[in-house]
Amino acid sequence: MAMKKLLQSEWVSRLVDVLLPVFAALAALFVGAVMLLFLKVNPIEAYKALWDGAFGSSNAFAETLVKATPLLLVALGICISFRADVINIGGEGQMIVGAIFATWVGLTFTGLPGWLVITLAMLAGFAGGGIWGGIPGLLKAYFNVNEILSTVMMNAIAVQLMNFLLRGPLIDPAQAELASKIPQTARLLEAFQLPRLIPTRLHLGALIAVILAVLVYILLWRTTLGYRIRAVGQNPHASRYAGIKVQRHVVLALLLSGAFAGLAGATQVFGVNYRMITDGSASGFTGSAGFNGIVAALFGQLHPILSIPASILFGALLVGANKMQRVVQVPSALIIALNGLVVVFVVSSEVWRRRRQKRRLAAAGQDDESSPHAGGEKSQQAETDA
Amino acid sequence: MDTQTLIIGLAGVLFAAAPIVFAVLGETLSERAGVINLSMNGSIILSAMGGFAVAYKTDNIFLGFLTGMAIGAAVALIVAFASITLKQSQVAVGFVLTLVSRDLSYFLGNPFMGQPGPRLSSLSIPGLADIPFIGPLLFKHDLMTYFSFLFIFLAWAWIFRTRPGLMLQGIGERPAAAFVRGANVNRLRYFYTVLGGALIGLAGPTYSLSVKAGWNGTISGLDGIGWIALSITIFGGWNPLRAAFGAYLFALLQWLGLVLQPSLPGIPSQVLQVAPFPLMILTLLFVNIGNAEWVERTLAAMPEPTRRVTAKVLRALRASPPAALGVPFERD
Secondary structure (H helix, E strand, O other): OHHHHHHHOHHHHHHHHHHHHHHHHHHHHHHHHHHHHHOOOOHHHHHHHHHHHHHOOHHHHHHHHHHHHHHHHHHHHHHHHHHOOOOOOOHHHHHHHHHHHHHHHHHHOOOOOHHHHHHHHHHHHHHHHHHHHHHHHHHHHHHOOOHHHHHHHHHHHHHHHHHHHHHOOOOOHHHHHOOOOOOEOOOOOHHHOOOEOOOOOOEHHHHHHHHHHHHHHHHHHHOHHHHHHHHHHHOHHHHHHOOOOHHHHHHHHHHHHHHHHHHHHHHHHHHHHOOOEOOOOHHHHHOOHHHHHHHHHHHOOOOOOOHHHHHHHHHHHHHHHHHHHHHHOOOHHHHHHHHHHHHHHHHHHHHHHHHHHHHHHHHOOOOOOOOHHHHHHHHHHHHHHO | OOHHHHHHHHHHHHHHHHHHHHHHHHHHHHHHOOOOOOOHHHHHHHHHHHHHHHHHHHOOHHHHHHHHHHHHHHHHHHHHHHHHHOOOOHHHHHHHHHHHHHHHHHHHOHHHOOOOOOOOOEEEOOOHHHOOOHHHHHOEEEHHHHHHHHHHHHHHHHHHHOHHHHHHHHHHHOHHHHHHOOOOHHHHHHHHHHHHHHHHHHHHHHHHHHHOOOOOHHHHOOOOHHHHHHHHHHHOOOOHHHHHHHHHHHHHHHHHHHHHHHHOOOOOHHHHHHOHHHHHHHHHHHHHHOOOHHHHHHHHHOOHHHHHHHHHHHHHHOOOOOOOOOOOOOOO
């Protein structure tokens, strides 16, 4: 009896809710293990390699965090826009434009002190991504243009803009003289590079991202602006009656979402590569962080703080999978499949979570008119209040 | 430009638009039933690769097309299962599938990179092909182009002129009402999503075995086409005829870009490559502007003759999605 009571208590069921994605990820890894067995690879050995690659040494862990940084920054923006019920698929393009703005600052103001240029460049990245996200925001709010499509098209435009600039006006003077003409800009001055935190490749951007995660949490749940953004996402009609300017908040949500992605692009340039470089495709520069950040945000239940471990997990999968591929010689399609499995399992676990929630709300005698967003929101609110 | 070149160019437009037509029709059917298949960009690439690989291995071009359709149907089945049975967000599932199938095709297609493969041969229709102007324009194509003409009218007639088509409209607009009338909403949604997926999957091999024959991995130039097809579907207002018009318009713009490039030397090549995307955004803007609140207010303030003309233009452009698009159906 006591046991049953414990299981039914609010606290336990909410704990289960929070842990559910973790179980889902473990289940995905289990299915992956079966696939490894079919390939006649020892799954324990393979996963050990994955673990070593991601967390085995301080260098490996630093690499994981370096990979997780842009994911987290993009995910923070996604938390804002998806909460406003605005689907921003344009992270890739926004990263690129943010990086272009930041790189231009870094290559132009060579006479200024390092800390000032870094600050200006980060702000420029924020602004660049914000512009690239704000345009689809305006189109959605005032012209009813579907934001999924417009953000995707903005991605395509950004890629061509990048290719044009990196092969033309912004090309590295050294490359311009060579026949190879790799699309990259000149290297940033040493003073302009984001400082490293420990003697690894881990840079200040990771710390900035974590601080921003807390700020986004405060924005969404402790300010009027955040309340309005969430209200618009849950029920635009009710929000309008409540006097919230819905269109303005839609634009703002997409603008902020893009701005965080733009910052992610800027930190990639100033913290990792020290120049903007591509292979002609979007992922050549972003490493698909603009897309993977969406997945990380969904994994983190669209909560800025939970997005931190979610981004680290996906960063670890990306870094560890490389090592696993080298050590146990599995085809890289398996790695892709493994990532896909994790996503599918996590997304499916959401169904169960929502069903539990519905039951709980029904049990509490509450009128359950809430949308999925509203439902997810409620549990997180309680969870963070606890 | 003389008439001869112009006709060949326009015939090329019809030819190049065939895969887009397939994809747009497939998406239209799926969305008419209420399911957004957002995986289109990935499934076109995957079916292009799969279709080419099978045709290359078996040397049977039709097996290649069938494989493409099977791949498209399989991806659509996942979308259907996740969105209809699991009631997941169609956008999230479709988006993840887009990425997974794109990456998968680049990896699995690696052994077939740049291989010389089979290619659909052109098939003039005897008699009709000799008609001046119309013959070379319409009747000197390959099989897939003819199919694309045929499917446009089949899809249109099915949706608007048959009883099952009426039911299809019903499950997308008012599933509850259709359910009361005896429709098995979820089973029909499965059916149309998978059927639409097969059509989307046909677009892939139409590229890799005909329009852009061969498989070249990331430089196949297929990435992005699915998104364009998705916006053309919206531009088409979920009507096969208007959607096909959008597909031809897009192909025409692309062709014009190529033709105009030599006569506009000052413009960097990226501008023409990127031009379709802002143009698509503009089209989406014009299609949707009539629905915006402030436009109605502005219209009301206009003097009468201007107001009437503008309202008419906007109404002609306007397209409204099926009311239950993306909303899972529950029986209570």
